[in-house]
Amino acid sequence: MGLPHVDPERRDLVRRKARRDALVASVSLIAFVAVAVVLIARSPGWPTVQDLFFNGEAFKKSFPAVLSAFWLNVRIFLVAEPCILILALIVALTRGSTAPILFPLRAVATLYTDIFRGIPTILLVLLLGFGVPALNSDFITNEPLVWGTVALILSYGAYVSEVFRAGIESVHPSQRAAARSLGLSNTQTSRYVVLPQAIRRVIPPLLNDFISLQKDTALVSVIGPIEALRQAQIDSSFTFNFTPYVVAACLFIALTVPMTRFADYLNRRAANQRGHS
Amino acid sequence: MVRSLLSVENVHKAYGVNPVLRGISLDVQAHEVVVLVGASGSGKSTLLRCINGLEAIDAGRIMLDESLEVSAPDADLDAVRQRIGIVFQSFNLFPHLSVLDNVTLAPRKVLGAAKSKAEHSAHELLARFGLSDKAESYPDRLSGGQQQRVAIVRALAMDPELMLFDEITSALDPQLVGEVLDVVRDLSGSGMTIVMATHEMTFAREVAHRICFVDAGVVCEQGPPEQVFDAPVHERTREFLSRTRTR
Numbered sequence: 038m039g040l041p042h043v044d045p046e047r048r049d050l051v052r053r054k055a056r057r058d059a060l061v062a063s064v065s066l067i068a069f070v071a072v073a074v075v076l077i078a079r080s081p082g083w084p085t086v087q088d089l090f091f092n093g094e095a096f097k098k099s100f101p102a103v104l105s106a107f108w109l110n111v112r113i114f115l116v117a118e119p120c121i122l123i124l125a126l127i128v129a130l131t132r133g134s135t136a137p138i139l140f141p142l143r144a145v146a147t148l149y150t151d152i153f154r155g156i157p158t159i160l161l162v163l164l165l166g167f168g169v170p171a172l173n174s175d176f177i178t179n180e181p182l183v184w185g186t187v188a189l190i191l192s193y194g195a196y197v198s199e200v201f202r203a204g205i206e207s208v209h210p211s212q213r214a215a216a217r218s219l220g221l222s223n224t225q226t227s228r229y230v231v232l233p234q235a236i237r238r239v240i241p242p243l244l245n246d247f248i249s250l251q252k253d254t255a256l257v258s259v260i261g262p263i264e265a266l267r268q269a270q271i272d273s274s275f276t277f278n279f280t281p282y283v284v285a286a287c288l289f290i291a292l293t294v295p296m297t298r299f300a301d302y303l304n305r306r307a308a309n310q311r312g313h314s
Numbered sequence: 315m316v317r318s319l320l321s322v323e324n325v326h327k328a329y330g331v332n333p334v335l336r337g338i339s340l341d342v343q344a345h346e347v348v349v350l351v352g353a354s355g356s357g358k359s360t361l362l363r364c365i366n367g368l369e370a371i372d373a374g375r376i377m378l379d380e381s382l383e384v385s386a387p388d389a390d391l392d393a394v395r396q397r398i399g400i401v402f403q404s405f406n407l408f409p410h411l412s413v414l415d416n417v418t419l420a421p422r423k424v425l426g427a428a429k430s431k432a433e434h435s436a437h438e439l440l441a442r443f444g445l446s447d448k449a450e451s452y453p454d455r456l457s458g459g460q461q462q463r464v465a466i467v468r469a470l471a472m473d474p475e476l477m478l479f480d481e482i483t484s485a486l487d488p489q490l491v492g493e494v495l496d497v498v499r500d501l502s503g504s505g506m507t508i509v510m511a512t513h514e515m516t517f518a519r520e521v522a523h524r525i526c527f528v529d530a531g532v533v534c535e536q537g538p539p540e541q542v543f544d545a546p547v548h549e550r551t552r553e554f555l556s557r558t559r560t561r
């Protein structure tokens with residue numbers, strides 16, 4: 038075994054081309070941004086907009102409160118996400134089952150996805166957030182925060198279960214046949230052969246749904262809990278300045294961008310893997 | 315009277331209104347190598363899938379070892395499949411598992427073998443078929459011939475009494491066919507009972523104890539290779555052979 042043979046001249050050419058490409062990309066970006074900034078800054082309304090939305094003073098003042106309210110968004114997300122995954126997996130498996138005895142469960146699961154995929158999430162938040170506490174029951178909590186989170190779980194659970202189902206169905210039937218022909222039972226086949234492959238395939242689309250959920254935690258604000266959006270609303274109604282909204286927007290972006298890049302990376306990796314196999 | 319390991323008795327099977335098996339019968343003795351030949355669509359794959367319980371039959375009976383009725387509607391198919399191995403044209407290895415895990419999955423989960431014991435036997439089988447250095451590889455890193463040999467090893471790991479091979483070389487590049495046929499030769503030499511469908515006539519003549527010519531869902535003619543290939547009695551057999559020879 039020797040080192041792979043690479044022509045040094047060729048390698049230098051490749052490197053030089055890469056450097057030139059990077060330079061062109063940077064120059065083009067700087068030029069583009071410069072033009073955009075000049076165009077915006079020279080429009081007549083800009084000073085007003087800047088003062089209302091990008092006010093440095095207001096930014097600094099509202100940042101701590103919005104940031105600490107944003108922690109609630111993060112908590113809602115962290116609680117909802119695992120619940121969604123578990124609920125969705127159970128629903129997907131139930132819908133994919135064939136045992137006659139499970140028929141009622143299959144019907145319930147189908148009804149659930151049909152209904153909860155059809156209702157706009159914000160409507161569901163309102164219905165549960167105001168509806169359940171109105172029951173005044175002694176057994177269940179009246180906390181709007183809880184019901185808002187439950188609404189998110191139910192709504193996303195229906196979506197994500199369809200993602201899981203698509204993943205399970207994308208595993209070729211010959212895989213199941215091969216497993217069954219080795220004597221594995223139906224359940225063992227699902228567990229050791231079908232699900233591991235299905236889950237690998239749905240991770241990129243799932244990340245997309247996670248990103249969407251991170252943003253939708255703001256919907257809970259409509260029933261009262263003070264999360265980032267609600268806090269920004271309160272701040273801006275005191276100061277008649279919209280900069281707090283921009284603060285909230287920046288926080289959401291800071292959370293979703295890394296996740297988006299990660300999803301892109303996984304998508305690319307999956308595409309590469311398909312390419313060579 | 316010799317005991318038959320497998321007996322297929324007057325089996326009928328239709329897909330919808332399209333009859334595929336029309337009263338097919340076949341007896342296989344232990345250690346016998348039976349090769350099914352016949353035109354495309356004659357029902358060879360369907361028969362093999364029925365023997366393994368992957369397809370339900372409409373009429374007739376399939377008995378394993380004269381005691382276990384494979385075709386009974388309430389047969390314990392998992393138990394049947396532990397005793398009958400099947401290998402398909404498309405290798406169907408589990409892509410998310412290494413070669414070793416592909417081979418040990420069923421022994422561990424179905425037979426409850428300990429991991430170390432299952433892996434030990436798996437390594438022995440892999441070594442026997444020249445796959446020792448591939449144990450840790452994933453299927454997409456193997457050539458077609460290697461994948462098919464792993465698929466055979468995976469079936470053998472369940473220690474079956476009967477092996478079914480369905481055109482196991484059809485998806486392979488010509489230069490890879492030999493290595494897979496060597497495996498079948500080796501198995502037949504060690505006394506394994508085999509029923510295989512193939513279009514490799516030269517190989518069929520060499521390895522088969524008996525050739526069954528399947529035509530339109532029945533066994534039209536059967537006998538030792540010399541008899542069926544060199545002195546076919548049936549008009550249909552002659553037609554089929556002349557077509558395959560000129561190709």
Ligand SMILES: Nc1ncnc2c1ncn2[C@@H]1O[C@H](COP(=O)(O)OP(=O)(O)OP(=O)(O)O)[C@@H](O)[C@H]1O
Nearest residue numbers: 329334352353354355356357358359360361481511
């Ligand atoms: N799952 C299925 N559903 C409907 N029809 C099927 C199915 N599987 C096979 N058939 C039909 O049954 C007939 C016999 O198919 P089979 O695969 O058993 O033939 P074969 O002898 O193995 O042919 P080949 O040599 O091409 O493999 C064909 O006409 C085929 O179209």
Ligand SMILES: [Mg+2]
Nearest residue numbers: 358359360481
């Ligand atoms: Mg076939």
